Amino acid sequence: MWKNLIAKLRQVMYRMGLIRGIKSVYDKKEIPINETFFNQIDVWKALYSGYHEDFHKVKYHTLNGTRTRRMATLNIPKVVAQELATLIFNERCEISISDPAFEENVKEVFRRNQFEREFQRYLEYTFAMGGAVVKVFADDSGVRLGYVTADCFIPLSWDQDRIREGLFVSEIRRQAKKYTHLEWHIWEGSEYVIRNELYESSGEDLGVKVPLATLFPDLQEEVRIRNLKRPLFVYIKPNTANNFDTTIPLGIAVYANALDTIKSLDIAFDSFQREFRLGRKRIIVPTAAIRTVIDPQTGQAHRYFDASDEVYDAFNFDQDSDTIKDISVQLRVEEHINAINALLNLLAMQIGFSAGTFTFDGQGVKTATEVVSENSKTFRTKQSHEIVIEEAIRELIEIIGQVGELYGFFHAPSEYEVTITFDDSVAQDKNADALYWIQLVNSGLVSKQMAIQRVLGVTKEEAAALLKEIQQEQQTVTAQAVDFFGMTSGGEG
Incomplete structure (x- = not known):
């Protein structure tokens, strides 16, 4: 009671200007990162959305004085992030778990949370802004998944590249007020603690702390959980080294080091459009x-x-x-198209795509649809990012098992194997791949079980079961053939 009364008193005093609120969430002593790096995330996010004022607000002079206009843009960051996310994760990605019961429970969680659709969407945000977070929690309906973009998550502590504690930040606008919800995920000894705070502001600052019931009447201020092996979230980032700040575990946008090229592309495209108006x-x-x-x-x-x-x-x-x-006036159409294509090839090199992946035909940007060679730069980049995405999915499954066990929704086995088979059809001929493994088996270089595992993308246990089933079928067929030709022991003497 007294706690809520004091909070409301501070709220009134803040509105009257008698006390100052917290200027920024980064001013809180618990946060080890300043906002400099997050300013970079804001730039990447602005470019992804299609408008960054420093790039796209153009001043020009007329007889009537200085005016401003919005530069035309190809919005290539959106194209790049979407193409890479689609190449890596789609509906053809297969996730197998060696324990059948646990696999069915996990896939049911994925189905109820529309995992395929949402994960691909947030994977695109990951490549665009340098990272994303998937939270696992529970409600009356079962295990739930929540998705958060990089600009709404602040790491608090980490071990090597694995983040152990974090802060989730979300803003809510109600009329002239701004509310900021802070959700802390921290460890206190062996206990995992989730704390919720709500701040109110009449400006752009964080403001003052107000009761949670102001917006969330059913939300608890603190939840303590025992017997957890890892935090209830997994941080996903591109497999690209962070050269902006090497001391933090956060990722960078795939085009973070190609901003000058992106700006040049938009300048060239803007000039291409204006060529028709100014050259009329x-x-x-x-x-x-x-x-x-x-x-x-x-x-x-x-x-x-x-x-x-x-x-x-x-x-x-x-x-x-x-x-x-x-x-x-003779229009310079070909010159503009050639310049844009040259810049697109430069951009492709900078972000890890093969030259010619993106082309401009005068109407828009197109991406190559032909089969990608396994030796191509695009395919190697795809495989590189799949390493960290695969590890993130494994961690997510482990957390789902923790939460399901914790709230009694289902049992999570102590040991199991997860196999993730990404869609390589863009770069692989399935028939040629199968023939390759058959030749290795016939040469005695690999076992039949390994060939089944690699060709079908199943676990070691599933491959062993399939091999046993095949051998049993072959024995049955052989016995039937022998009996058909009268060669059994009961035949002619």
């Missing part, structure tokens, strides 16, 4: 030809040419005052 056909006519003549009978004005037509420009000729001149 013009007819120069003498000023005498557009003088207004007033009809004395009706009072109406008459012109020799329509002065509102943009084709005509008046000019006071020194000579040949009666001359009409047609000025047609």
Whole structure:
């Protein structure tokens, strides 16, 4: 009671200007990271959304003074992030768990939380902003998954590259007020603690702490959990070294080191669009030809040419005052297209794609649809990112097992194997791949079980079961064939 009363008193004093609120969440002493790096995330997010003021707000001068306009953009960061996310994770990605019961429970959690759709969407945000977080929690319906973008998560402590504690930040606008919800995930000894705080502000600062019941009447201020092996969230990032701040475990956007190229691309595309407006056909006519003549009978004005037509420009000729001149500017379409394609090839190199992956045909950016060679830069980049994505999915499954066990929804086995088979159809011929493993088996270089595991993308146990089933079928077929030809012990003597 007293706690809520004090909070409400501080809220009133803050509104009256008698006390100051916290300027920024980064000013809280528990946060070991300053906001410099998060300013970079804001830049990557702005470029992904299609407008970054430093890039796309253009000033130009006219006879009427300085004006501003919005530069046209190819929005290539969106294209890059979407293409990479689609290459790596889609509906063809297969996740297998060696324990059948646990596998069914996990896949049911995925189905109820629309994991395939949401994970691909947030994987795109991961490549665009440098990271994303998947939280696991429980409600009356079962185990739930929550997704958070990089700009709403702050790491608090980490071990090597694994984040152990974190802060989730979400903003809510209600009329003229801004509310900020802080959700702390921290360890206190062997206990995992989740704390919730709510702050109110009338400006852009964090403001003052207010009761949770202001917005979340059913939310507890603190939850303590025992017997957890790892935090209830998994941080996902691109497999690209963070050269902006090597001391923190956060990732960077895949195009973070190609901002100059992205800006040059938008400048070239903007120039390409303006080429048609600024290079339009013009007819120069003498000023005498557009003088207004007033009809004395009706009072109406008459012109020799329509002065509102943009084709005509008046000019006071020194000579040949009666001359009409047609000025047609040659458009530099091919030059612009070639320049944009050259920049697209440079961008592809910077982000790990093969040259020619992105092309501009004068109407928009297209991506290569042909089969990607296994030796291509695009395929190697895809496999590189799959390493960290695969590990993140394994950790997510482990957390789902923890939460399911904790709240009694299902049992999680102590030992199991997770196999994740990404969709490599863009780069692999399945028939050729199967033939390759058959040849290795026939040469005695690998076992049949390993070949089944690699070709079908199943676990070691599943491959062993399939091999046993195949051998049993072959024995049955052989016995039937022998009996058919009368070669059994009960046949002719």
